Each structure stands twice: as C-alpha cells, then as structure tokens.
Amino acid sequence: MEHRIGVFVCHCGTNIAGVVDVKRVAEELASYPGVAFSTDYTYMCSDPGQNLVKDAIKEHKLTGVVVSACSPTLHEATFRRAGVGADLNPYMVEIANIREQCSWVHQEDKPRATEKAIKIIKTMIEKVKQDEALEPIAVPVTKRALVVGGGVAGIQAALDIANSGHEVILVEKEASIGGHMAQLSETFPTLDCSQCILTPKMVDAAQHPRIKLMTYCEVGDVAGYVGNFKIKIKKKAAYVNRDVCTGCGLCSEKCPSKTDSEFEEGLATRKAIYTPFPQAVPNKPVLDAEHCLYMQSGKCGICAKICPVDAVDYTQKDEFVDVEVGAIVVATGYDLYPIINIGEYGGGKIKDVVTSLQFERLLSASGPTSGVVRRPSDGEIPKEVVFLTCVGSRDPEHHKAYCSKICCMYLTKHAMLYKHTVHDGQAYLFYMDVRTGGKGYEEFYQRAAEEDDVLYVRGKVSKLYEEDGKVIVWGVDTLTGQKVEIAADMVVLGLAMEPNAQALELAKKLKIQVNEWGFLSEAHPKLRPVESLAPGFYLAGAAQGPKDIPDAVAQASAAASKVASLFAEKEYHREPIIALVDEDECAGCRVCVSVCPYDAAEFDEEKKVAHIQEAICEGCGACIAACPSGSVTQKNLTDDQLFKMVTAALED
Amino acid sequence: MKIPYYPGCTLHERALDFDKASRECARALDIELEELEIWTCCGAVFPLTTDSVMDILAGVRNLAYASRLGDKVVTLCSFCYNVLKRANKVMRDDPEKREKANLFLKADTDAREGIESYLKEDYTGQVDVLHYIEMLRDVVGFDKIRERTKADLSGLKVAPYYGCMLLRPKKEMEFDDPEQPQIFEDFLEAIGCDVVDFPMKTECCGGFQIVREEDTAVACSQTVVNSASRRGADVIITTCPLCRYNLDELQKKMEKSVTGFRKIPVIYFTQLLGIALGIDEECLDFSDNYVDPRPLLAEKSLV
Numbered sequence: 038m039e040h041r042i043g044v045f046v047c048h049c050g051t052n053i054a055g056v057v058d059v060k061r062v063a064e065e066l067a068s069y070p071g072v073a074f075s076t077d078y079t080y081m082c083s084d085p086g087q088n089l090v091k092d093a094i095k096e097h098k099l100t101g102v103v104v105s106a107c108s109p110t111l112h113e114a115t116f117r118r119a120g121v122g123a124d125l126n127p128y129m130v131e132i133a134n135i136r137e138q139c140s141w142v143h144q145e146d147k148p149r150a151t152e153k154a155i156k157i158i159k160t161m162i163e164k165v166k167q168d169e170a171l172e173p174i175a176v177p178v179t180k181r182a183l184v185v186g187g188g189v190a191g192i193q194a195a196l197d198i199a200n201s202g203h204e205v206i207l208v209e210k211e212a213s214i215g216g217h218m219a220q221l222s223e224t225f226p227t228l229d230c231s232q233c234i235l236t237p238k239m240v241d242a243a244q245h246p247r248i249k250l251m252t253y254c255e256v257g258d259v260a261g262y263v264g265n266f267k268i269k270i271k272k273k274a275a276y277v278n279r280d281v282c283t284g285c286g287l288c289s290e291k292c293p294s295k296t297d298s299e300f301e302e303g304l305a306t307r308k309a310i311y312t313p314f315p316q317a318v319p320n321k322p323v324l325d326a327e328h329c330l331y332m333q334s335g336k337c338g339i340c341a342k343i344c345p346v347d348a349v350d351y352t353q354k355d356e357f358v359d360v361e362v363g364a365i366v367v368a369t370g371y372d373l374y375p376i377i378n379i380g381e382y383g384g385g386k387i388k389d390v391v392t393s394l395q396f397e398r399l400l401s402a403s404g405p406t407s408g409v410v411r412r413p414s415d416g417e418i419p420k421e422v423v424f425l426t427c428v429g430s431r432d433p434e435h436h437k438a439y440c441s442k443i444c445c446m447y448l449t450k451h452a453m454l455y456k457h458t459v460h461d462g463q464a465y466l467f468y469m470d471v472r473t474g475g476k477g478y479e480e481f482y483q484r485a486a487e488e489d490d491v492l493y494v495r496g497k498v499s500k501l502y503e504e505d506g507k508v509i510v511w512g513v514d515t516l517t518g519q520k521v522e523i524a525a526d527m528v529v530l531g532l533a534m535e536p537n538a539q540a541l542e543l544a545k546k547l548k549i550q551v552n553e554w555g556f557l558s559e560a561h562p563k564l565r566p567v568e569s570l571a572p573g574f575y576l577a578g579a580a581q582g583p584k585d586i587p588d589a590v591a592q593a594s595a596a597a598s599k600v601a602s603l604f605a606e607k608e609y610h611r612e613p614i615i616a617l618v619d620e621d622e623c624a625g626c627r628v629c630v631s632v633c634p635y636d637a638a639e640f641d642e643e644k645k646v647a648h649i650q651e652a653i654c655e656g657c658g659a660c661i662a663a664c665p666s667g668s669v670t671q672k673n674l675t676d677d678q679l680f681k682m683v684t685a686a687l688e689d
Numbered sequence: 690m691k692i693p694y695y696p697g698c699t700l701h702e703r704a705l706d707f708d709k710a711s712r713e714c715a716r717a718l719d720i721e722l723e724e725l726e727i728w729t730c731c732g733a734v735f736p737l738t739t740d741s742v743m744d745i746l747a748g749v750r751n752l753a754y755a756s757r758l759g760d761k762v763v764t765l766c767s768f769c770y771n772v773l774k775r776a777n778k779v780m781r782d783d784p785e786k787r788e789k790a791n792l793f794l795k796a797d798t799d800a801r802e803g804i805e806s807y808l809k810e811d812y813t814g815q816v817d818v819l820h821y822i823e824m825l826r827d828v829v830g831f832d833k834i835r836e837r838t839k840a841d842l843s844g845l846k847v848a849p850y851y852g853c854m855l856l857r858p859k860k861e862m863e864f865d866d867p868e869q870p871q872i873f874e875d876f877l878e879a880i881g882c883d884v885v886d887f888p889m890k891t892e893c894c895g896g897f898q899i900v901r902e903e904d905t906a907v908a909c910s911q912t913v914v915n916s917a918s919r920r921g922a923d924v925i926i927t928t929c930p931l932c933r934y935n936l937d938e939l940q941k942k943m944e945k946s947v948t949g950f951r952k953i954p955v956i957y958f959t960q961l962l963g964i965a966l967g968i969d970e971e972c973l974d975f976s977d978n979y980v981d982p983r984p985l986l987a988e989k990s991l992v
Binding site: 379380381384500502503504505509 | 866867868869888919
C-alpha cells in the first residue's frame with residue numbers, strides 16, 4: 038500500500054519554536070519516504086490549526102497523520118477527533134512529542150534539539166506506516182452505581198446519582214451512615230449545627246426509593262471492569278435481624294456490658310448491643326461480639342429474652358451478597374493521625390490532651406457532657422485551653438509532609454465555641470500560618486481573634502507534660518522571639534488527617550492508585566479531579582485528600598455527575614490499543630494469565646490457547662513482555678513496528 | 690565473653706568511678722570489657738559542618754582500632770557514644786568521606802614507625818557501636834540481669850535521666866524514641882526498682898555551658914532535678930559524666946538559691962546495677978558524688 042502521510046509541526050507559540058527550528062523540521066521531513074505533505078503552524082491545536090490538518094487530509098488524500106506537538110496525554114484525543122472530521126480513522130493519527138521530550142528539556146542546545154525533533158517525528162512516521170485502522174471497543178453499561186462509604190461525601194454522591202434516575206447501593210462499614218460529620222458539633226464558618234444539616238440528608242438517603250442502604254457491610258471481592266463490575270459485599274454478622282428489628286432500644290437499655298464508645302471517641306461508654314448514636318440511620322442496633330457476655334461466656338442473653346420481636350440472633354454469620362454495578366464511587370473518608378505517634382505531646386498518655394474529634398464531642402449538645410466543656414481527667418470546666426495546629430501535618434521530617442487543610446479552621450471554631458460557653462476562659466491557639474482559604478473563612482478567623490479574644494500565638498509547641506493537674510505547654514512566640522510557657526487545663530490537638538485505615542486495603546482490591554500518603558489519586562490534578570485513572574472509579578471526599586465539608590460535598594456531586602454521564606450512553610467505548618493472541622503461535626503456557634494485573638488474559642480450555650478479553654484488557658503490555666513465544670502482540674504497537682521505530686531513531 | 694571497650698578520656702580521668710563500676714558489673718555478668726590497646730579522644734563533639742572530614746577522623750580512627758578486636762565496640766559516655774555512632778554512620782553511608790577518611794588513616798599509619806600498622810583494610814563501618822545499656826539488653830539480656838539481681842531494690846524510687854546525646858538526632862542514633870524512650874525504664878524494671886517517670890528526662894542538663902555560662906547550666910540542671918524531685922524520686926541515674934557533674938555538683942548552687950531545696954543523689958546506672966548484683970560498695974566508689982547516695986542506700990539496707 039502506498040503511504041501518504043502528513044506531518045504537522047506545531048510551534049506551540051515559542052514553547053517549541055523557540056528551541057526547535059520548526060521550519061527546517063517541516064522542510065526536511067517533506068522528503069522522508071512515505072510523507073506526502075509536511076507543514077508547520079503556530080498553534081496546531083487551535084481551530085485554524087485543526088482545520089489545516091483536516092483540509093490537508095482531504096486535499097492530499099492522506100492515509101496517516103503525525104502531529105508533532107505536545108504530549109499525547111494533552112492533545113491526542115483532539116487530533117484524533119480532527120482526523121475523524123476528515124474521514125480518517127482516528128488510530129491513523131499519532132502524536133510525536135517534541136515539546137516535553139525535546140524543546141522543554143534541551144533549551145541549551147538548539148541545533149541538537151532540532152535534530153532530535155526530526156528523529157522523534159521519523160519514529161512516529163514509521164509507526165503510522167504500520168498502524169491499522171481500529172474501532173473502539175463497545176461494552177454495555179449496567180446502570181447501577183456502588184458508593185463505598187456513608188459519610189457526607191458518600192451520602193451526597195448517592196443522592197445525586199439516585200436523583201438522576203439511577204439505582205445506587207450505598208455501603209457503609211459502620212452500623213450507621215453519617216461518618217465523621219455526624220460527630221461534629223457546629224460547622225465553620227456559619228456555626229450551623231452539624232447534626233441539623235446532616236441528619237435530614239441521612240434520612241433522605243435511607244428513604245430514597247433508588248438507594249439501597251447497606252450498613253455494617255464491607256466490599257469484598259471485586260471483578261469486572263467499567264460498566265460491568267461484579268462485587269461481593271460482606272454483610273457483617275450484626276447478631277440482630279435488622280429487617281425484623283423495630284429499633285425500640287430495649288436491648289441496649291438492658292444490656293449489662295459496657296465498653297468505650299467509638300462515636301464518642303472514648304469519652305463515654307456504649308453497651309455491647311448498641312446503635313452508635315441516637316440519630317443513627319438505620320436506627321437499629323448491632324451486637325459487638327467481643328464485648329457481649331453471652332457471646333464470650335454463654336451467660337446473660339438478656340437482649341434476646343427482652344426483644345419484643347425476637348430479632349436478636351446469636352448464631353448469625355457473615356453473609357455475602359453479589360451485586361452488579363457499572364460505576365463505583367469511593368468515598369472512604371479519613372481518620373485522625375494516631376496521637377500515639379506524637380511522643381512530645383504525651384503520645385496519648387496525658388488525659389487532658391485531647392484530639393480534635395474528642396473536643397467536637399465535648400462541644401456537642403448531644404455529647405457526653407451535653408455541650409458543657411469539661412476536661413476528661415476530673416470533669417472540671419477548663420479555664421485555660423491551648424489549641425495546637427499542624428500536629429503531624431507539615432512535618433516531612435517526622436510525620437506527614439502535607440497540610441491537612443481544615444485544622445486552622447476547625448481549631449478556630451473550637452476556640453470560638455469554647456469562648457462562647459466559658460466566658461472567663463482563655464483560649465490560646467498556636468499556629469504556623471493561619472490558612473483561611475475558603476468563602477467566609479478569613480472573616481471567621483478575624484472574628485475569633487478580635488471579637489472572641491482567642492489569643493493566636495505564632496509558633497510551635499515543643500513539649501507537653503503533666504504537672505500538678507495542669508498540662509504544661511512549652512512553646513515559642515516567633516513574632517516576639519519569646520519562649521512561652523502555659524499551665525493549661527486542657528490542650529486540643531489538631532492532628533493530621535490521613536486516609537481511613539481500611540481504605541488502602543480497599544484501594545488495592547479495586548486496583549486504583551493512591552499517592553505516597555495513601556490518598557486516592559485522581560486521573561488529573563486539575564482537569565479530572567474526581568476520576569481515578571482506572572475507568573469506572575470515581576473519588577469523593579477526604580479519601581482523595583484533606584478537605585472540608587463544602588469541598589467534600591462539591592466533589593461528591595461532581596463524581597455523581599460523572600457517573601450520570603457514564604450512564605447516559607448505552608455503551609461505553611474503550612481504547613482498542615490492547616493485546617492480541619496469535620492462536621497459531623500460542624503454546625498455551627499460561628504465563629500471560631499469571632502476569633495479567635487485570636485478569637484479562639484467560640486460558641481457552643477448548644482451543645488450549647490464551648485468550649485476551651477485550652473488554653477488560655488495559656493494554657499495559659505485561660503479557661506481551663512475558664510471552665516466551667512472542668505470540669502476544671499489542672495492536673498498533675507490534676514488535677515489527679517498534680523495531681522500525683528504533684531503527685529510524687538510530688539512523689544517521 | 691570478651692567485648693571491645695572504648696572508655697574515652699573522661700572515664701580515665703574524672704569518671705573513674707563510672708569506669709570501675711561498669712567493668713565490675715560486666716564481670717559479674719560474665720563479660721570482659723577488653724579495652725582497645727590504643728585509643729584517643731573521640732573528638733567530643735560531632736561536627737556540624739557537613740563538608741569536613743577532619744572533624745570525624747578521631748572517632749573513625751578509634752573505630753578502626755576497634756575493628757581489629759571484633760565486630761562491636763562498647764562505650765559508656767553519652768558524648769563518646771554520640772560521636773562514634775554518627776562517625777560510623779558517615780563511614781557506612783557516605784562513599785566520598787569514607788574514601789577520604791581512609792586516606793588519612795593510611796597516612797597516619799605510615800607515619801607511625803615502629804608501631805604495628807593498625808589498619809589492615811579500609812574502614813567501612815564494619816564495627817557496631819553499642820552503648821553499654823544496649824549491651825545489657827541485647828548481649829546479656831534483661832532477663833539474665835533479673836535472675837542475677839541479689840539486692841531487693843523494691844521501694845527505691847529511681848528516675849532515669851537520658852539527656853540529649855543518647856537519643857538525638859533520632860535517625861542517626863537509632864537508640865530509642867527520643868520523645869518517649871523506654872530502655873532505661875525496662876532496665877530499672879529488670880533490677881526491681883520503682884521507676885519514676887518524669888517529664889524532663891530527655892531535657893538538656895546544660896552540657897558544656899558549665900564552662901562559660903554557669904548560670905545557664907544551673908538553670909537547665911535545676912529544671913531536671915526539680916522535675917524528678919516533684920515526682921518523688923529518691924535517686925537519679927545517668928550514663929553521662931557531664932550530665933552527672935551538672936546534675937550532682939550544681940546542686941551546691943541550687944541549695945543556696947532555693948529555700949527548702951531537696952537534694953537528690955545522682956549516680957551512674959552501672960553503680961545502681963552493681964548494688965543490684967550485690968557488688969561490694971567499695972568497688973562501686975561513691976566517693977566522688979557531691980550528694981552522697983550512701984545514707985539513702987543505707988536507709989534502704991542496700992549498702
């Protein structure tokens with residue numbers, strides 16, 4: 038077949054043209070074998086630039102196109118669309134990256150950069166010569182979504198997807214949805230009560246006809262791919278038949294066994310059979326076998342005896358439910374960085390040094406002290422309270438390098454609310470920088486400092502220790518250069534946010550990427566902030582990075598709209614650049630099956646050869662490298678193509 | 690069992706009591722501390738300059754001496770331990786400094802006519818630097834110490850003082866958690882004392898400030914002594930001759946400036962170990978202490 042290839046060299050303003058002699062490149066490649074047309078232009082991705090490509094395809098009857106510009110991540114799709122606009126198969130359009138891989142990195146040696154650009158383009162010309170016209174793979178889409186995590190982000194995502202007309206399964210590992218937001222007292226910067234704005238949403242989610250709430254459940258095995266996930270959900274044994282239970286609460290009332298309440302952050306107790314908090318959704322108890330007298334020793338059994346509907350069932354086992362969904366929203370949330378890691382602040386041994394979530398409970402009207410701030414050691418109302426920001430955050434040497442983003446604001450809120458309840462109290466807040474990037478946040482901080490007399494001290498605290506019923510705070514005021522020592526009644530730590538402990542395990546199961554700190558990675562930090570790189574997975578809330586409630590809710594709605602747009606089409610189209618088995622060559626050794634990270638390679642028992650499932654293969658190339666007989670190839674990236682490309686690159 | 694031992698200058702001059710007690714205890718635990726046949730000062734302070742090799746040479750040379758005797762070297766003084774351990778880490782991790790230091794060592798060997806060449810091969814950090822307390826834990830074992838303990842130390846309230854040099858910098862020393870260290874607590878528990886946890890156990894005693902800024906050193910030491918005192922300690926233990934001097938000797942000043950000041954004896958941890966193991970008080974030598982621990986020990990029927 039005669040090749041008629043078009044080469045389009047982009048200037049990218051001066052990004053490329055300032056280093057690479059684009060005119061010379063276009064001229065030299067005009068005479069390269071197979072090239073029918075070669076030109077350059079200032080901005081190839083602009084409308085006139087794309088039209089230039091389209092017109093040239095038609096006018097010169099081009100069989101393939103090499104656009105020499107930026108990275109294919111940026112504009113491959115753009116130019117493939119342009120190709121389609123001129124009736125050229127999109128997979129006959131390739132990008133030669135002469136910006137990131139040439140002009141940007143060789144600014145000091147312009148003549149050689151020009152040589153390199155020519156070589157890069159030649160390799161792509163060789164590739165296009167052997168490219169085949171491909172069609173995207175169409176896969177059907179199950180229009181049902183799974184949302185993992187029932188905090189505010191998960192609830193919002195579930196509601197939005199359900200309201201757009203699709204079924205949602207909302208899985209939450211705890212006995213109730215609500216997440217950390219349900220624990221909060223009031224929220225910055227408006228000081229509206231967290232429960233008041235959250236609980237209606239929790240009820241909405243539970244009552245929505247298209248949302249199936251699965252609390253006390255965990256995601257088990259995950260198989261399939263975008264549009265077609267098959268998931269096993271583990272219903273943890275609650276030892277209560279929650280379908281029968283009416284939520285009357287008699288069992289919890291009469292249960293004689295107590296343990297620390299997780300919801301109250303250890304500041305109060307709960308029974309062994311319990312609902313996490315009064316507004317829980319669903320408002321039905323679960324039984325914690327570890328603390329149940331009957332489960333541990335066979336004695337007691339009061340809850341079973343007293344239950345009016347016989348819902349208590351000590352023999353219940355974990356159950357597994359299979360569900361099929363087309364998209365998964367991961368909203369697994371955050372934990373506080375464990376206080377035990379902060380040795381200089383007592384590592385959790387000093388009673389009156391509390392975490393920020395514990396202080397939320399002390400401020401909360403529904404908390405263990407009914408909203409009166411009392412310190413844990415003796416129940417006294419503290420008169421001097423010190424709030425510490427950046428505890429574990431912004432400390433790459435010892436803890437987390439990142440800023441946890443919300444601590445400045447919630448500690449400001451804590452100090453303000455404390456002052457509202459203890460008028461003669463003194464609140465000190467130690468900070469590195471007060472970061473108030475949010476609507477109304479700076480004003481809120483000003484109000485705390487000016488109207489509520491919260492004393493902001495710029496500096497870190499080096500040590501906390503207990504002495505005569507006080508917590509001694511050793512700090513520094515870096516604005517005056519003075520050492521500061523405070524005998525405080527109580528200290529509140531703004532501990533770093535970190536991804537929920539189980540989220541990492543889940544991310545592994547789902548095969549989605551996380552960053553070095555375990556936060557879920559988005560496909561693009563700016564342009565695709567709510568999608569995972571793996572298709573079909575969407576991110577919402579603090580699982581993706583530290584964020585406040587407005588951001589978490591916004592991201593959840595964004596993720597929901599992404600799910601809705603996936604569900605808007607009948608089929609999902611996947612890239613056809615995937616592996617292909619030459620069945621005549623394949624010896625059936627199954628090496629490819631063992632290396633495939635996506636379980637796309639399978640063994641055909643009848644034909645005794647390997648088979649690649651088109652809908653699953655991501656085109657990573659692992660099987661191709663592993664195949665001992667060379668019988669697996671990548672479409673449009675065959676060994677022969679690679680060889681020709683390398684040859685073109687090495688030629689003088 | 691023989692283990693190479695680097696005493697350092699202070700244990701041969703001012704802290705003879707520390708040296709003596711530590712050797713006695715080792716012997717009682719079936720370990721012979723084998724003093725390096727030649728050694729020099731460790732350099733006393735690990736250099737803060739990052740581009741200098743000269744400043745670590747003294748430490749490296751001692752380690753090279755030690756490498757002829759075995760694969761570890763035990764030391765007691767916190768300063769020596771700090772310098773040797775960090776110099777050793779440089780020799781392990783920094784190829785450029787390692788090469789330069791070895792060139793110096795070769796030149797040094799060549800210049801010493803008549804003395805047997807001490808450097809048989811390049812020194813690359815092959816020796817493990819152990820603190821005596823680490824030797825007790827890892828070589829002897831605290832369980833064995835518990836078995837060998839003869840005296841009943843229960844009721845004796847002991848505050849373990851770590852100071853700075855054992856613990857910091859954390860990544861280089863790798864000794865214990867610098868904020869909440871535990872090794873001396875574990876040791877005291879093994880010999881049956883009542884451990885007094887006090888918040889100033891890792892604060893500085895004032896160190897070398899005693900030479901020019903005595904008031905600073907007194908203030909620092911007073912913070913430490915007071916803290917232990919408020920927690921009810923009968924005695925403070927330490928492993929550093931300089932800490933011992935500051936915490937003990939400076940109580941002379943403290944008692945003059947503070948009314949009702951309660952003096953607390955400050956002794957080396959191996960002196961306390963010696964009492965636990967039933968070693969004769971003479972060998973432990975409490976004669977150099979400003980605050981004499983003997984009345985306290987007598988009261989508890991320990992001497």
